[in-house]
Amino acid sequence: MISLLVYTDTDGIINEIRLSEPPYLISRLNVPLSGIFNDAEKERFNDILTGIRGTNIEDLPIFTLKDKGLPIRLHISAVGKRKIVFGIDDDSFLQISENTTMKRLLRDLVSAFNISSGEIQMLDKDMVQMNFEQIQMLNNRLVNTERVLQRERAKLQVLNKELNNRLVKDALTGLVSRYQYRAEIEHTIASAPNERGIFVFIDIDDFKKVNDTHGHQIGDMYLIEFANRLQAIPIEGSVKMRISGDEFGFFAHRITGDVKDEMAHMWELIRSHILFGPIKTEGGDIPLSVSAGMACYGEDTTDIYDLIEYADFAMYIAKRSGKNQYAVFDLEDYEKTKEEKNQALGRI
Numbered sequence: 001m002i003s004l005l006v007y008t009d010t011d012g013i014i015n016e017i018r019l020s021e022p023p024y025l026i027s028r029l030n031v032p033l034s035g036i037f038n039d040a041e042k043e044r045f046n047d048i049l050t051g052i053r054g055t056n057i058e059d060l061p062i063f064t065l066k067d068k069g070l071p072i073r074l075h076i077s078a079v080g081k082r083k084i085v086f087g088i089d090d091d092s093f094l095q096i097s098e099n100t101t102m103k104r105l106l107r108d109l110v111s112a113f114n115i116s117s118g119e120i121q122m123l124d125k126d127m128v129q130m131n132f133e134q135i136q137m138l139n140n141r142l143v144n145t146e147r148v149l150q151r152e153r154a155k156l157q158v159l160n161k162e163l164n165n166r167l168v169k170d171a172l173t174g175l176v177s178r179y180q181y182r183a184e185i186e187h188t189i190a191s192a193p194n195e196r197g198i199f200v201f202i203d204i205d206d207f208k209k210v211n212d213t214h215g216h217q218i219g220d221m222y223l224i225e226f227a228n229r230l231q232a233i234p235i236e237g238s239v240k241m242r243i244s245g246d247e248f249g250f251f252a253h254r255i256t257g258d259v260k261d262e263m264a265h266m267w268e269l270i271r272s273h274i275l276f277g278p279i280k281t282e283g284g285d286i287p288l289s290v291s292a293g294m295a296c297y298g299e300d301t302t303d304i305y306d307l308i309e310y311a312d313f314a315m316y317i318a319k320r321s322g323k324n325q326y327a328v329f330d331l332e333d334y335e336k337t338k339e340e341k342n343q344a345l346g347r348i
Contacts, residue, residue: 001146002065002072002089007082008033012049015082025065033085038064049076049083063087170242172220173227181241182304185251188239189297189304196298197253200266201311202230205289205323207246214283221281226288229274235266249311255296260328263294267326275324289324291315300329310334 004026005019012033020026026036034042041063048061060073070089077084168184170177176184189197204226211219223246230240230248240250255262270292278285293314297307310329318327 002068002070002087004072004085004087006033006085007079008049008085009082010050012046012083036065036067038066045074048074170227173224173242175227175230175248176239176241178241178243181239181243181249182308184239184241185304185307188237188251188253192254194298195253196255196259196296197251198255198259198262198266199251199295199297199307199311200249200270200326201243201293201295201308201315202248202250202270203291203315203319204246204248205291205319210286214281214286218281218283218286222279222286225279225281226274233269233273235269249308251297253297259296259299263296263326263328266294267292270326291319291323292326293318293329294326295329300331313337 001021002025003019003021005017006014006026007016007018008014014026014029014031014033017026017029026033032042034045037045044061045063060075062071062073064071070091072087072089075086077086168177168180169175185199189195207219207222210222214222227242227248230250233240233250235250235252237254238250238252241248243249252262252266270290274290275288278287293311293316295301295307295310295314297304300310301307313334314327314329317330317333318325321327
């Protein structure tokens with residue numbers, strides 16, 4: 001939970017910090033509070049600061065924190081010649097809005113600010129202190145209730161762990177499942193977001209013939225052995241997945257060499273660890289060939305969905321070119337093919 005409670009002068013210069021969570025969010029006095037927001041929003045903040053009025057919880061304006069890029073809701077009140085600025089991150093605000101108890105606490109807190117804004121100038125020092133203590137008490141209750149909710153969410157996560165594990169792994173092959181592989185790729189990229197990675201989209205050539213000729217039980221054995229061979233490819237930290245029935249893939253991050261050379265190396269790994277011979281089943285030895293498409297995170301795109309689509313397109317090119325080979329994504333070919341499809345649809 002991100003929150004703040006500070007005093008500023010009429011120009012928005014911080015002169016007292018009562019709450020900053022996390023502590024480094026606001027750590028200096030005598031600097032403009034607007035400095036924690038995106039540059040484009042500083043003028044709007046200053047305009048609101050000079051035009052204060054009582055605000056209900058549904059109307060709290062949203063600003064974006066410069067360092068974190070997160071939205072935060074603000075309430076600003078006048079206390080004599082100073083301003084009280086209270087803020088809470090938008091995610092917590094939305095959770096509060098959905099929880100009756102926390103919403104009531106926040107409404108009480110905002111009401112206390114509004115009372116301060118309209119009446120505090122007529123109160124003596126003791127009343128001012130009492131009024132502020134009421135605000136601080138309500139804010140503490142809000143924070144404590146948020147902590148209770150966090151503990152309850154943690155319990156819920158434990159209860160859902162078994163279900164999540166079932167969704168993570170493909171039941172037949174043990175590879176990362178179709179429901180989870182995008183999240184696994186995102187998690188891998190997050191460990192080194194500025195590094196490049198290669199996504200390899202693999203389609204087993206003519207797998208339908210295996211099922212039609214030998215039956216689904218042999219077909220499953222075939223897929224299991226294929227997955228075992230895929231797992232054996234020695235790329236540290238790679239994500240290996242089953243995308244659909246006969247479509248598989250893997251993602252390798254932290255690519256340091258020339259991308260085309262790295263892709264050629266990955267195809268050689270596929271040849272040596274997957275395509276080294278037929279798959280042995282109870283129905284006999286069944287030949288194996290695959291078509292693969294490759295796209296590069298950090299060069300072709302930085303969007304996970306586009307990365308997968310681009311590699312899928314390259315796989316389609318490999319299959320169209322004769323199967324049992326790989327193709328590298330080419331943006332010009334992709335856009336040309338996409339335009340041809342759009343024109344064909346327009347003629348229907």
